[in-house]
């Protein structure tokens with residue numbers, strides 16, 4: 001974790017520092033090595049939030065797009081289960097940054113816990129995902145609009161899509177660079193989304209304004225559907 005509590009203040013890990021966990025109040029030790037980002041760890045025990053993922057620079061860079069008071073916010077559900085949200089805005093919107101693989105069922109469970117929420121998924125963890133996603137875009141349908149290009153992709157053309165469609169909320173795939181690919185709508189085996197600048201996504205989340213939507217004014221053309229009928233998933 002980036003923050004621990006010391007004398008009612010949130011402090012960052014520095015060599016030799018002491019603090020308590022904002023979730024469970026256990027003593028934390030500052031881990032300040034050279035291999036991982038400096039962080040706080042629970043003393044000789046597992047993390048109190050079993051969903052917690054070891055942080056990378058990627059996590060920190062994303063979190064730092066938001067004020068530090070919004071980072072790592074502990075929440076409990078009605079059963080007392082504790083989870084620490086990567087970002088929680090003052091209006092209660094949660095953003096989770098996911099680097100490692102989690103099962104779609106697990107992702108759905110977490111979505112139910114945190115909703116309303118968005119996911120930002122690291123699209124560079126597996127080597128093949130970006131290439132596969134690009135071919136899904138190439139094989140998909142393009143809908144130019146006055147606001148930009150909407151891309152319609154077949155879910156089974158991308159492992160990432162197949163894994164993340166079940167969460168049913170907005171997912172931003174980060175393949176590196178200044179923009180993300182936003183999965184905005186799902187219709188049957190199709191998803192609709194677009195490239196979107198990270199700065200604008202951050203602005204929407206911070207100001208609680210709506211991320212542009214995709215409108216279904218036209219049905220999917222028959223010739224397009226025919227191309228995919230009977231085709232099997234690749235994996």
Ligand SMILES: [Zn+2]
Nearest residue numbers: 021023024048
């Ligand atoms: Zn804890």
